[in-house]
Amino acid sequence: MINELPPGxxxxxxxxxxxxxxxxxxxxxLSFAMQDxxxxxxxxxxxxxxxxxxxxxxxxxxxIDGIKINGRATLLSGEDAKxxxxxxxxxxxxxxxxxxYYSMSSRFVQIDRDSRTVGSDPHEEYYxxxxxxxxxxxxxxxxxxxxxxxxxxxxxxxxxxxSEYFPGKGNILEIGCGSGTxxxxxxxRGYNVTAVDISQNMLDIVKEKARSLGLTELLNTYRLRASxxxxxxxxxxxxxxxxxxxxxxxxxxxxxxxxMSKPLHELISGNGYFIAGVYNRFCISEFMMHAxxxxxxxxxxxxxxxxxxxxxxxxxxxxxxxxKQFYDIFKENFSMVEVRGVPVLIPPSxxxxxxxxxxxxxxxxxxxxxxxxxxxxxxYLGDHFLMVLRNRAYSS
Numbered sequence: 001m002i003n004e005l006p007p008g009x010x011x012x013x014x015x016x017x018x019x020x021x022x023x024x025x026x027x028x029x030l031s032f033a034m035q036d037x038x039x040x041x042x043x044x045x046x047x048x049x050x051x052x053x054x055x056x057x058x059x060x061x062x063x064i065d066g067i068k069i070n071g072r073a074t075l076l077s078g079e080d081a082k083x084x085x086x087x088x089x090x091x092x093x094x095x096x097x098x099x100x101y102y103s104m105s106s107r108f109v110q111i112d113r114d115s116r117t118v119g120s121d122p123h124e125e126y127y128x129x130x131x132x133x134x135x136x137x138x139x140x141x142x143x144x145x146x147x148x149x150x151x152x153x154x155x156x157x158x159x160x161x162x163s164e165y166f167p168g169k170g171n172i173l174e175i176g177c178g179s180g181t182x183x184x185x186x187x188x189r190g191y192n193v194t195a196v197d198i199s200q201n202m203l204d205i206v207k208e209k210a211r212s213l214g215l216t217e218l219l220n221t222y223r224l225r226a227s228x229x230x231x232x233x234x235x236x237x238x239x240x241x242x243x244x245x246x247x248x249x250x251x252x253x254x255x256x257x258x259x260m261s262k263p264l265h266e267l268i269s270g271n272g273y274f275i276a277g278v279y280n281r282f283c284i285s286e287f288m289m290h291a292x293x294x295x296x297x298x299x300x301x302x303x304x305x306x307x308x309x310x311x312x313x314x315x316x317x318x319x320x321x322x323x324k325q326f327y328d329i330f331k332e333n334f335s336m337v338e339v340r341g342v343p344v345l346i347p348p349s350x351x352x353x354x355x356x357x358x359x360x361x362x363x364x365x366x367x368x369x370x371x372x373x374x375x376x377x378x379x380y381l382g383d384h385f386l387m388v389l390r391n392r393a394y395s396s
Contacts, residue, residue, distance in 0.1 A: 009067050016065040023050035033088035039071065039111040040085045044101045051075070051107040052309040055132065058125035060111060071111040075132035077201055079139060082108050107136065123255070127198065127225055130253060133316050134199035141179040141202070149362055150349035154384065155181050157342045157370070158247045158277055161386055165273050166191065170242035173267060175226050176250020180206035187215040194220045194236070196229060227256040230263030239269040247277030248384055252318045258329050265333035265391060274334055274389040277342070281305060281320040284381040285347045289354065313350035323380050326387060334389035341373040341382025348383040
């Protein structure tokens, strides 16, 4: 604990204006606040790289007025916790300073003194960081999805595809439900949904939405990583789901996706489907956008398959897949039904300016895009692709 420091060190630390933190191979100078033996940091905007560096590792080395500290870094979530930290910063630096540099959408990091974190299992630290990142954005995740026309388009495309492959009634498994933008629509259609997510805050939001609509009895939730999906077999039994789907997130965040094929095969019923929305390795519209801006290097990172945080539009590490790479992971237990690109002509969601310029023409382009996304070669060149797989043991 910090109070184990030699006498006078704690007072020196509290009076210091800044601390120096090790991020990658460099030192970063940051404002900070302290309370109850804890150190609090706030990123100035969402483009700062240091939060992901220390949160991914789980531990941090820093110095305050020459006093060196090793600590454990965790990401804070929830409006109350963030407001409390901002109040500490206002007390120390003043209201104008905080207004200029920080906002509730920034990342809020808590550091607890603990030298034992060095050497922790890197995979466990990665999943902890991943869960915290989604916990921290859960309260505003609906705004992120529904506030962007391309993100809304992605949800509309996946829900339309579900209508083609879902049975008239039955049990549905969702991996990576997020805040429930698809979950709730499926519940409204009368299906029983088992929703899985790595973020407890996301699951809590989905459960509250279901409760407010009187749909609680149709919903079951598990806090699990995508690769842990097989753990629910002991509760549900084999062949208990008519369809499993996972769109636009969880599968691209899972480093151990190759272990998911067999448990999914066991969970899905004999005539059931696995529908996946996957971040594509090759995106023609993104390539064109970067070519027009003379920044072709912007399209190269996703072609490397592993895309670390800071090299894509996401605040986390992601893995991109071509349709063939993804199918190769599951083909032992599943057979291909179809692939659709989504979207293929419309730019990805982060190209806000060209998307805004489309205005009302976006709806017309969407209709064309839907048709093109089903045709060769465009179905393989979207920002994402929607792939429908069927349990191989029951294919004709």
